[in-house]
Amino acid sequence: MSAPLHAYRTALLYSLDDPARVGVDSSYRYLPDGLLLVEAGRIRAIDSAANLLPQLPAGTPLQHWSDTLIVPGFVDTHIHYPQTGIVGAGGEQLLDWLARHTYPAELRFADRDYAEQVARFFVAELLRNGTTSALVFPTVHPESVDAFFTVAAELDLRMLCGKVLMDRNAPPALCDTAQRGYEQSQALIERWHGRGRLGYAVTPRFAGSCSDAQLAIAGRLLREYPGVHLHTHLAENRKEVAWVRSLFPARSSYLDVYAHHDLVGPRSVFAHAIHLGDRDCRQLAASGAAVAFCPTSNLFLGSGLFDLGRAERLGLKVGIGSDIGAGTSFSLLQTLNEAYKVEQLQGRTLDPFKALYLATLGGARALGLDDRIGSLAPGHEADFVVLDWQATPLLQFRLQQAQSLAERLAVLLTLGDDRVVRETFVAGQSRHRRDAN
Structure with missing residues (x-):
C-alpha cells in the first residue's frame, strides 16, 4: 500500500538561493495561504491553497493553522x-x-x-x-x-x-x-x-x-x-x-x-x-x-x-x-539574533531573508545535503517547522506594527525562541508539539 497523503495549510516560506548571489527579491518563495502536500516522508507538492485544494483526493487529511508560518526545518x-x-x-x-x-x-x-x-x-x-x-x-x-x-x-x-x-x-x-x-x-x-x-x-x-x-x-x-x-x-x-x-x-x-x-x-x-x-x-x-x-x-x-x-x-x-x-x-532564531548584532558591529546589516537562508538552505548546502533538506520544494524530505506569529504577548503586539513580510520576519528572528515553535515535523512525522500534554 502507498503511504497516505497529508496536507498542511498555512503561510509557507522557503529560500530558493542565497540573497547575496541572486538578490533578496529572487531568493525566496512566499505563499501567504499555501498548501504543502506530504507523502512517504517527502514533499510531494507546494502551491497556493486555491490551486491545490481542488486537486486533493477525497478524504486527504488536512491540517489548517491560522497565524502561523511553515519554514523548512x-x-x-x-x-x-x-x-x-x-x-x-x-x-x-x-x-x-x-x-x-x-x-x-x-x-x-x-x-x-x-x-x-x-x-x-x-x-x-x-x-x-x-x-x-x-x-x-x-x-x-x-x-x-x-x-x-x-x-x-x-x-x-x-x-x-x-x-x-x-x-x-x-x-x-x-x-x-x-x-x-x-x-x-x-x-x-x-x-x-x-x-x-x-x-x-x-x-x-x-x-x-x-x-x-x-x-x-x-x-x-x-x-x-x-x-x-x-x-x-x-x-x-x-x-x-x-x-x-x-x-x-x-x-x-x-x-x-x-x-x-x-x-x-x-x-x-x-x-x-x-x-x-x-x-x-x-x-x-x-x-x-x-x-x-x-x-x-x-x-x-x-x-x-x-x-x-x-x-x-x-x-x-x-x-x-x-x-x-x-x-x-x-534556538537558531536566537542564534540569528546574535548574528545580526555581529554584522552591526562590523557596519553591515543582516537581511532577514539572508538569515533564513543561513538557517535552512544555506546550512543544507554547507553540509552538501541541499538536494534533501533545507527547502520545501517538491522531492525534498519533509522536515519542516510550524512557527507561531502569536507565541508571546510582545511578539503579538510588535507584529501589529509591521508593514511588510521582511519586517515581520526580522521581528520573528529578533524576538523568537523555542516558544515560537508550535510543531516540528521530521520526514513527515510530528516529533514535537508545543501544546502537547
Missing part, C-alpha cells in the same frame, strides 16, 4: 551534544574554557548509558527549537557516537556525527592513538554511515589536539570512505592560532595544517574560521569547503567577529551553528 552546522550540561559556564576564553569545563564534562561519556541519557535530552531540545538536522560533535569515546546515532535513528533524523580524534594536549583519558582512532572510526562508519538518514563525519577536534599522525589518519578515512564528511574547528581564537603555529612550524597557516593532510574539500565543514587571511578564505571557497558561523559562542568566549561580508564576496559556503555549549542557545 532548521539546520545547525556545528554543535556539541556532550557540552549540553555546561552551557553558560563562563569565565575563560577558548583554551582555558576547554581545560576547565569541556574536558571534565566529556570524561563522563565513556559511560554508554549516561551518553544516551544526554543524547535524548539534546535531541529533544533540538526538536523543541525547530532544528531537524545538525552536524554534531560527540566525544572521543565510540560509546558517545553509538548513543547519539541510536537516538537519532529512532526518530528518523537527518544527522551527521563522528568520533572525536584527539591524541595530544588533552587529559590522558580523552586521548586515543592514531591507530586506535582509525580502527574505532572505521568500525563506526561501517555500523552507522548511510543507515537511515544518518551520515558519518570524520572529526579531528582541532589541530592543537592532533598530531600529524592523527591528521594523516583522518585523511586516510576520507579517502577510504568518500561519502563521509570532515568536521573540525579552525582559527577560532587568536591565542589558539598562535599555539597551532608553534605546533606546526612547517605549515604556512592554520588551514594549511589541514590542507597538508587532504582534509580540505567539498564535504569539509570548519567551525568558526574567524582569524583567517584572505588567501585561506579563497582556498576554502575554491575547495568547496564550508564554514559554520557560530555567533553566540564567538561572543560568549570573546573569540571575535566572523566576517560574513568577506565570505559572501569570495563565494564561501556558510551555515549557522549554535555551538552548544560555548554557544548559549539551542
